[in-house]
Amino acid sequence: MTHPFSLSTHIRETVTDGMTILSVKTNDSLVTVVGSFPAGRMYDTAHHGAVALLTARMLGESTQTRTKKELHDTLEGMGASVSFDSDIARGRFFASGLATDMHTILALVGEMVREPRFDPDELAVMKTRVSAEILAESDDPKGIARMLLARTLFPLGHPHHIALPAVLSETIEHVTVDDVRTFHRAMYGRGDMILVAGGAVRHDEFVEECRYAFEGMPIQPVLIENDSIVSLYEARRFVHEHMPKKETASVYIGHALSLSPTDPVFDALSVGIHVLGGGIFASRLNQEIREKRGLTYHIRSSIVGYQGKLHGYWLSLAMFPERVYAEGVARMLYETDIIATRGITTKELTEKKDELLGRFLTQFDNRSGLPSFVLSAYEQGVPITHIDAYPERMSTMTVARVNDALAKHLCPEQSVIASAGDISLLARNGVQKEYARIKKESKKA
Missing domain, CATH: 3.30.830.10 (Metalloenzyme, LuxS/M16 peptidase-like)
Structure with missing residues (x-):
């Protein structure tokens, strides 16, 4: 293709x-x-x-x-x-x-x-x-x-x-x-x-x-970027900043990644993360937490932080008022656990492949954005031929490859949950209880 x-x-x-x-x-x-x-x-x-x-x-x-x-x-x-x-x-x-x-x-x-x-x-x-x-x-x-x-x-x-x-x-x-x-x-x-x-x-x-x-500027030595890949925590870690009168809390869940953009697994993981929380409406987080339950008005998941040759990290973001904070965070964790362990469906892959390919092709219509796109690729050491091969890689992407990437590289049980807002300790401590309740209800369903 x-x-x-x-x-x-x-x-x-x-x-x-x-x-x-x-x-x-x-x-x-x-x-x-x-x-x-x-x-x-x-x-x-x-x-x-x-x-x-x-x-x-x-x-x-x-x-x-x-x-x-x-x-x-x-x-x-x-x-x-x-x-x-x-x-x-x-x-x-x-x-x-x-x-x-x-x-x-x-x-x-x-x-x-x-x-x-x-x-x-x-x-x-x-x-x-x-x-x-x-x-x-x-x-x-x-x-x-x-x-x-x-x-x-x-x-x-x-x-x-x-x-x-x-x-x-x-x-x-x-x-x-x-x-x-x-x-x-x-x-x-x-x-x-x-x-x-x-x-x-x-x-x-x-x-x-x-x-x-730029004539006359000194020729500096090429620097090696110090990007030490960090280890993940052994268990989930919760951190919170109390902000009085900020009644809606922002919540981030994420962990570091050890993949480079040219790693054969990177595209597969990106597709899986997009199924989890990419796009505007058609993602699991959006459907389960925003559309079905109305717990938040904004929720997404993405891979970020790939600047220069630095490795990035995965994150999910949402906002919750205190009355639904515990349930909202618990459902974010639950949906992430489910996709990491059970993977995605053939229908989801087909929809996201079309969406991602359309987004990829659209950026070439934005001629003013092309130089920035090329600059970013060269900074990251991504060959242009690798970019040109993206449609072909998407067309041959399989559910098995995506699910294998999610199982190996999405580790919600080792993630950090960071939030900020006027949320009580009682509500924050309720996340684990809500998570257990959601898991129990899902087994009955």
Whole structure:
């Protein structure tokens, strides 16, 4: 089986001067360029990722020769946009504009990356802004529960471990211009730079524009990402953050995964997790907990955390008020246990194969998203041929393969249950009792 937009036949690649430069030519008049550097938060453990994040955000503020307003006016005059950010593994930029302006846009991006001003006053404003973002999340049960899950699954020092909001905010407060400049000098350069353009782009011209834009930057050694695979707990572990007046609690259930995206079992496990909680309505969690019983208005399950070459983790998420908290969490655990031990049905596989294949093909209609898709694949070390083979792998997927993957790699009895909200100890302690009741009732049915 093939799909109408084969990446392998549309991508051109050049490796030069410490840069991997790729282009995906489409019929769009616009060009989107994305790029990344090994400058993510995992390389800034001493500051809990604060310096890495601030460095990336500050690249878009001003340069040695242009103020923030001058940069903004130049880009706005072309109808173009440029932004910078960082995630766990990489520092990255996103740029878009007309193909006729791409030389100027790339030159500006290069100037921002090569010669940032790192103005103290601008840094002070950025620190305030980022701290506000973090503290806002600290008032959100969903954000706190997700943080609790990551902190419990992954030990201190692991890339996926997340500092407490108060700790991160205090760390940001003490970040100096020298900290940012030092991180920039050490981490931003060629060596493991990946650049991808999509749209009305001529590959050879794009390569030369990239060489010009980033000329003179040091060629850094390629870093080996420290992704120690963590062991699962011997038994389920419950953690909770009490948040007064947050009457609806957010609940995450999950555990770490040891699979890579190219592992032969990964697709099969992904299908199984999608049956459990993927899509909008047609999943087991949604049908059993939302549609049949009305215990929640939002519930899902997915595989997340695959950034760069880091392994990710499985999680399920739902929100419950206190009156149904124990039953809701217990039913999440029960449905996960059932799919892990009994697997999925032929009907479910057929439906999810069609849904996943349709979603896969649809992303190729989003031409502006193609560069980000390709960039992510290269960051993860996933060959483009592996992506092109996805429809064929889906067409030959079997119930036996999915169920074997679920039995071996979905381990709900070793998961972490993390929740946050105004939930009493009595309700939290009721989860095990409700779980036992549900199991007993299911045996009678």
